[in-house]
Amino acid sequence: MLDNLTRRLSGIFAGIRKKGRLSEDDVTAVMREIRVALLEADVNFQIAKNFVQTVKEKAVGEEIFGSLTPDQTILKIVRDELVALLGPDETPIRWNPAPPTVILMCGLQGSGKTTTTAKLARWFLKQGKKPMLAACDLQRPAAVKQLEILGEQVGVPVYAQLGSNPVQVAKDALARCKHLFCDVLIVDTAGRLSIDEELMKEIAEVRGAVNPDEVFLVVDATTGQEAVNVADAFHKTLGLTGAIFTKMDGDARGGAVLSVREATSVPVRFLGVGEQTEALDPFHASRMAERIIGMGDVFGIIEKAEEAFAGEDVASLESKMRSGKLDFNDFLNQMRMIRKMGPLKNVMKMIPGLSANLPEEALDMVNDKQVDRLQAIVLSMTPKERSNPDVLNGSRRKRIAKGSGTTQEEVNRLIEQLYSMRRGMKEFSKLEKKMKKIKRR
Ligand SMILES: Nc1nc2c(ncn2[C@@H]2O[C@H](COP(=O)(O)OP(=O)(O)O)[C@@H](O)[C@H]2O)c(=O)[nH]1
Ligand SMILES: [Mg+2]
Known part of the structure; x- marks a missing residue:
C-alpha cells in the first residue's frame, strides 16, 4: 500500500x-x-x-x-x-440511538461496494452487532446472488426481492430488519461505469426511503485523481459521511486517499486490503501517516496479533520458549498463529522501516508458500520426532524431506533453526536474570 x-x-x-x-x-x-x-x-x-x-x-x-x-x-x-x-484520526460509527443503524453504500460499478458491504457486516458482527444486508442492486440478477453468497459466507441475513425496485426493497428490508431485531442494516446499491443522472436519482430515492445514519462512498483506490471528482459528485447529491478506499492491497499510488478529505471534507473511514471478507481495516489518520513516512504501523500489528492470538495459549508457549524446551509442536502452533494474522507480506509491510527499505520483490520472497513448505516439513515428522527433535538422525531427515516434497538441506536448516532458537532463548533467560539482579542492587 x-x-x-x-x-x-x-x-x-x-x-x-x-x-x-x-x-x-x-x-x-x-x-x-x-x-x-x-x-x-x-x-x-x-x-x-x-x-x-x-x-x-x-x-x-x-x-x-x-x-x-x-x-x-x-x-x-x-x-x-x-x-x-x-483528517480526524478516527471517526466512530454514528449509531442510531433507536436501532437499526442504517448504512447506505454507494459508488461506481466495480469499486467494491458489494464486497465491502459483506466486509462491514463481518466487522460489525465482531463488534457484537447483529447486521443485516439489503440487496438493492437490481441492475443485474447476478448482483443479488453475489450478495446472498457473501452474506451466507459471513453468516448474516440478506434481504432480497427479485423483480422489484430498489426503493421498495430498501423499505421492506428496513421493516424486516426491525422485525428481526437486527441492529445494523447495510444497503448495497447499483453502480454505473461513470456518474450519471439516472444513477444519482435512483440512489437519492433509496436514501429518502431509509434515511441512513451513514452514507459510505466506496472508491477503488487505484483510480487516482478521478476518485476526487466521483466523491464530489456523490457528496453533492447524497451528503456522504465517509469514504472507503478498496484495493489498497494493489498498486494504488495513494493520491486519492490523501486528497479526498481535503478536497471534499469527507473523512476516510475504512480501507479494503484484499478480496476476502476479513480484509477491511478501520482507518486511522495517524497510523496511515506513519506508514507513509516509513514509521510502520506498530499498533496495527499489535491489533492483528491480538486478534489472531485471542484464545490461544500464549502463556504456556512463552514459558516453554524461556526454558529452552521449544519443540516442533510449538513451532507448528506458532506458524498457525502467525498465519492467522493474514498474508505475511501484509504483516511485514507494517513493520517500521522494513517496507521502505525492502524492494517489493524481497517482500514477495518471504511469501506464504515458504511458510507452507516449513509447515509441510514439520507435518511429515512423527509425533515423537516433533516433541523430541533429538532423534532426528540422517535417515529420518531423508524420509521427512521425501514426505514433505522438500530437500534434505531445507529439513536440516529448519532443525538447526529450532536448536538455535532454543540456545538463544536460554541465553536470553540467563541475561534477563542477571539484569534483574543488577537492578535490585
Ligand atoms: N484486491 C482487492 N479486490 C477487491 C477489494 N474490494 C473489492 N475487490 C474486488 O473488486 C471486484 C468488484 O467488487 P464488487 O464488490 O463486486 O464491486 P461493486 O460492483 O461495487 O459491487 C471484485 O472482484 C472484488 O473481489 C479489495 O479491497 N482488494
Ligand atoms: Mg455490486
Whole structure:
C-alpha cells in the first residue's frame, strides 16, 4: 500500500540525515523533492502545493537551520501535516440511538461496494452487532446472488426481492430488519461505469426511503485523481459521511486517499486490503501517516496479533520458549498463529522501516508458500520426532524431506533453526536474570 511514496520519502529523509546541517537552499530543495513525491503518488496538485508550503513554514519556524538532526524535525512536521491532511484520526460509527443503524453504500460499478458491504457486516458482527444486508442492486440478477453468497459466507441475513425496485426493497428490508431485531442494516446499491443522472436519482430515492445514519462512498483506490471528482459528485447529491478506499492491497499510488478529505471534507473511514471478507481495516489518520513516512504501523500489528492470538495459549508457549524446551509442536502452533494474522507480506509491510527499505520483490520472497513448505516439513515428522527433535538422525531427515516434497538441506536448516532458537532463548533467560539482579542492587 502506497509503497512507492513511502520509499521516496524515506529516501528524502535519508538524504537529509546524510547532509546534517541544512542551508535554506537545502530546505527548498527538500521541499521540492517532497512535492514531486506527492505528485507522483497522484496527490492533487493544489493539495501537494499547500502541503509543502505549510511544511516549509513550520520547518523554518522550528529553526531547522543549524539543527544537528534536521531529518527528525522535518520527519515530525511531515507526519503531523499528513495527519492533519487525512483528517480526524478516527471517526466512530454514528449509531442510531433507536436501532437499526442504517448504512447506505454507494459508488461506481466495480469499486467494491458489494464486497465491502459483506466486509462491514463481518466487522460489525465482531463488534457484537447483529447486521443485516439489503440487496438493492437490481441492475443485474447476478448482483443479488453475489450478495446472498457473501452474506451466507459471513453468516448474516440478506434481504432480497427479485423483480422489484430498489426503493421498495430498501423499505421492506428496513421493516424486516426491525422485525428481526437486527441492529445494523447495510444497503448495497447499483453502480454505473461513470456518474450519471439516472444513477444519482435512483440512489437519492433509496436514501429518502431509509434515511441512513451513514452514507459510505466506496472508491477503488487505484483510480487516482478521478476518485476526487466521483466523491464530489456523490457528496453533492447524497451528503456522504465517509469514504472507503478498496484495493489498497494493489498498486494504488495513494493520491486519492490523501486528497479526498481535503478536497471534499469527507473523512476516510475504512480501507479494503484484499478480496476476502476479513480484509477491511478501520482507518486511522495517524497510523496511515506513519506508514507513509516509513514509521510502520506498530499498533496495527499489535491489533492483528491480538486478534489472531485471542484464545490461544500464549502463556504456556512463552514459558516453554524461556526454558529452552521449544519443540516442533510449538513451532507448528506458532506458524498457525502467525498465519492467522493474514498474508505475511501484509504483516511485514507494517513493520517500521522494513517496507521502505525492502524492494517489493524481497517482500514477495518471504511469501506464504515458504511458510507452507516449513509447515509441510514439520507435518511429515512423527509425533515423537516433533516433541523430541533429538532423534532426528540422517535417515529420518531423508524420509521427512521425501514426505514433505522438500530437500534434505531445507529439513536440516529448519532443525538447526529450532536448536538455535532454543540456545538463544536460554541465553536470553540467563541475561534477563542477571539484569534483574543488577537492578535490585
Ligand atoms: N484486491 C482487492 N479486490 C477487491 C477489494 N474490494 C473489492 N475487490 C474486488 O473488486 C471486484 C468488484 O467488487 P464488487 O464488490 O463486486 O464491486 P461493486 O460492483 O461495487 O459491487 C471484485 O472482484 C472484488 O473481489 C479489495 O479491497 N482488494
Ligand atoms: Mg455490486
